[in-house]
Amino acid sequence: MTDAAILIPTHDHAALLPYAVQSALAQEDADVEVLVVGDGVGDDTRVALEPFVTDPRVRFFDREKGERHGEQLRHEALQESTAPLVAYLSDDDLLLPDHVVRMRRLLAGADVARGLPVHVTASGELEYHPFDLAVPEFRALLARGLVGGALTGISHTRALYDRLPDGWSPAPADVPTDIHMLRKLIAPPGIRGATDDRVTALIFPSPLRAQMTADERAAELAHWWRRMHELRFRTELDDAVGVAAARAARRQRLKVAALQGELARIQASRWWRARRAVAEVRPVRALRARRHGGR
DSSP states (O other), rough: OOOOOEEESSSOOTTTTHHHHHHHTTOOOOOOOEEEEEEEEOHHHHHHHTTTTTTTEEEEEEEOOTTTTTTTHHHHHHHHOOSSEEOOOOOOEOTTTTTTHHHHHHHTSSSSSEOOOEEOOOOOOOEEOOOOOOOOOHHHHHHHHHHHOOTTTEEHHHHHHOOSSSSSSSTTTSSSSHHHHHHHHHHHHTOOEEEESOOEEBBBOGGTTTOOOOOHHHHHHHHHHHHHTSTHHHHHHHHHHHHHHHEEEEEEEHHHHHHHHHHOOOOOSHHHHHHHHHHHHHHHHHHHHHHHHHH
């Protein structure tokens, strides 16, 4: 039985897509099917997929360009799968070999899960963004649009998807596609979220690579793909994540200190003192007025 369906939407990343597909097929201790959803792709993408389409685990949905980012095409592809777990992978990212097995473990007690939220900067450093799907306050921030994130590394049960009143569908023009879907996943009452304590996917955000050519980006993925198969990679990755988390904590402390400094500056201002004086006087006047009215 298939353990997971890994959905890879693609449009124009022919040079990068093979690395994403390879990482999906390289899952350890898990039987997977890889659903590549072509949203109006060109012949270069078809050529890039030729080495994979003979693999029975790979299904290529070669469709005409859909509305917005082809969200409806993703829904249609999922209808062709009965896997109990759905995992997402952008066509320019990589899954680590233990992604599915770790998500399967988390989803035994949750509805939606993700690995540790880390992405790779254009300079090759890791950047950590605190976000825990298990914490209701984090999910509330996401629902209100105060935090974001990519769907690479997100997994959920098929049962959760089937519970949604509306699965993959075109997102509003002012909402990123992935964020729109992630908000749907956390919306059902009683949702159970989980976040792993280790990185299970490498995310290479396109906005950070606007100045890179397709060949440069392909070379970057090739570099990380080779590193992923080195003996010490996991240890080195965990060490780098620790450094990234410490860096994020320092940034957070600086933000808090800056906010506290700004608050102290405001509270020391003449305007603030005048407001406090008025606020303190008003209750006294109101109390006197009530007493006077009661006599």
